Amino acid sequence: MATSLNTKRLPGWVTGFGPQIIAALILGLILGLVAKYTGSTAEEPTALGQALQIVGSSYVSLLRAAVVPLIFFAVVASIANLAKVTNAARLAWQTLLWFGITALISVLIGITLGLVFQPGANTGQDMPENYDGKTGSWLGFLTGLIPANFLGLGANTSIEDGAASTSLSFNVLQILVIAIAVGVAALKVGEAAKPFLDFSASFLAIIQKVLWWIIRIAPIGTIGLIGNAVAVYGWDTIGALGKFTLAVYVGLALVLFALYPVLVRLHGLGIKQYFSGVWPAVQLGFVSRSSIGTLPLTQRVTERNLGVPSGYASFAVPLGATTKMDGCAAIYPAVSAIFVAQFFHIDLGLTDYLLIALVSVLGSAATAGTTGAIVMLTLTLSTLGLPLAGVGLLMAVDPIIDMGRTAVNVAGQALVPTIVAKREGILDKDLYDAPRAGNPFADEHAATSQPEPQAQPVH
Numbered sequence: 001m002a003t004s005l006n007t008k009r010l011p012g013w014v015t016g017f018g019p020q021i022i023a024a025l026i027l028g029l030i031l032g033l034v035a036k037y038t039g040s041t042a043e044e045p046t047a048l049g050q051a052l053q054i055v056g057s058s059y060v061s062l063l064r065a066a067v068v069p070l071i072f073f074a075v076v077a078s079i080a081n082l083a084k085v086t087n088a089a090r091l092a093w094q095t096l097l098w099f100g101i102t103a104l105i106s107v108l109i110g111i112t113l114g115l116v117f118q119p120g121a122n123t124g125q126d127m128p129e130n131y132d133g134k135t136g137s138w139l140g141f142l143t144g145l146i147p148a149n150f151l152g153l154g155a156n157t158s159i160e161d162g163a164a165s166t167s168l169s170f171n172v173l174q175i176l177v178i179a180i181a182v183g184v185a186a187l188k189v190g191e192a193a194k195p196f197l198d199f200s201a202s203f204l205a206i207i208q209k210v211l212w213w214i215i216r217i218a219p220i221g222t223i224g225l226i227g228n229a230v231a232v233y234g235w236d237t238i239g240a241l242g243k244f245t246l247a248v249y250v251g252l253a254l255v256l257f258a259l260y261p262v263l264v265r266l267h268g269l270g271i272k273q274y275f276s277g278v279w280p281a282v283q284l285g286f287v288s289r290s291s292i293g294t295l296p297l298t299q300r301v302t303e304r305n306l307g308v309p310s311g312y313a314s315f316a317v318p319l320g321a322t323t324k325m326d327g328c329a330a331i332y333p334a335v336s337a338i339f340v341a342q343f344f345h346i347d348l349g350l351t352d353y354l355l356i357a358l359v360s361v362l363g364s365a366a367t368a369g370t371t372g373a374i375v376m377l378t379l380t381l382s383t384l385g386l387p388l389a390g391v392g393l394l395m396a397v398d399p400i401i402d403m404g405r406t407a408v409n410v411a412g413q414a415l416v417p418t419i420v421a422k423r424e425g426i427l428d429k430d431l432y433d434a435p436r437a438g439n440p441f442a443d444e445h446a447a448t449s450q451p452e453p454q455a456q457p458v459h
Contacts, residue, residue: 021218056228071175106259106326113250117250249401251335261274273433
């Protein structure tokens with residue numbers, strides 16, 4: 001009897017990561033509604049509302065804590081790994097090319113939906129009186145590439161009630177530039193840099209292990225994140241800008257469930273296998289709203305589920321996590337720019353739509369700077385000469401939209417390496433077509449020594 005109890009396993013729908021996330025979404029939604037309708041507000045939260053806010057923000061803080069070392073050492077290690085791959089320059093060029101192709105198609109979808117839905121017509125929203133938006137410009141973007149210091153570190157000091165407080169921030173784009181420079185320099189140095197590259201690979205393995213622990217508690221963070229969003233924003237805010245929200249989500253759905261499957265099929269790959277392979281990362285991206293925080297899981301499913309060689313995936317996926325943003329840098333700014341123009345009764349011409357497409361394709365890296373999609377939106381509006389105050393109109397629903405944007409970003413960051421690997425003949429087709437019985441949270445040695453793991457499915 002004891003033996004049967006010890007060997008009995010819980011069903012996959014209980015232990016699987018996907019079902020746990022779905023259950024957390026439902027529970028968070030229920031708790032958020034309870035908090036909202038028992039009087040919880042952003043300014044005066046109830047005990048339940050405050051608990052949801054603390055759980056959600058604490059989980060995001062855990063993810064952010066690992067961002068800087070993850071980006072730096074992931075990029076350095078990826079450059080070193082790319083040097084071991086045949087036709088490295090061709091792979092890098094193909095990756096950037098497909099980043100641009102998918103971004104262009106995505107922004108055209110966004111422009112079309114903006115013209116069809118007319119999201120800014122008859123909105124009836126009041127503009128925030130004291131909105132102080134961040135602005136973006138091409139000059140600011142280019143100067144922002146130059147690191148202010150080796151760590152890409154910035155400090156902001158504010159004085160309130162006679163007390164000074166200083167907050168530190170990291171410019172992800174500057175860290176990316178520093179990491180690329182260090183990685184290339186290490187390769188040029190040669191044998192003398194081997195200890196440094198070995199250390200980088202070792203440190204990256206350690207920080208990824210820490211991130212696995214953080215990712216494994218994602219269901220708990222999900223309850224707080226979703227619950228707090230519902231408690232603070234509720235359905236009223238979404239309804240006030242419902243047409244805009246709907247237009248963005250329709251665009252995101254078209255990219256994720258139409259564009260990506262078409263590209264997968266055109267390259268002779270199975271659509272079901274692609275989605276079942278990438279879905280754990282898409283789920284985490286949706287609830288965490290962080291492509292960088294999802295990076296370790298995205299890279300792992302790209303290698304283990306989609307069959308992309310590790311040497312190439314370790315270059316393409318980290319690069320995509322900072323520059324490949326079909327949700328944040330294509331669909332969202334296109335629909336948003338049209339919304340702002342319609343709200344202020346400004347007519348856009350063909351040149352303006354071409355500028356929207358150009359900014360989306362060439363300016364995606366700007367989303368890696370400081371405030372993600374908001375910087376990309378202000379960059380688009382300033383390029384078109386549209387009122388930047390219009391950004392304030394969209395801030396209320398931004399957290400709701402950001403979940404869908406990040407999910408699409410993550411799916412695209414895994415798609416492009418898969419397509420390029422297939423085109424270059426280096427994709428492990430057998431692994432791509434294999435049954436999804438692996439556990440993306442398993443250790444590397446376990447995955448390599450057990451080709452057919454018995455872990456429960458994660459999708």
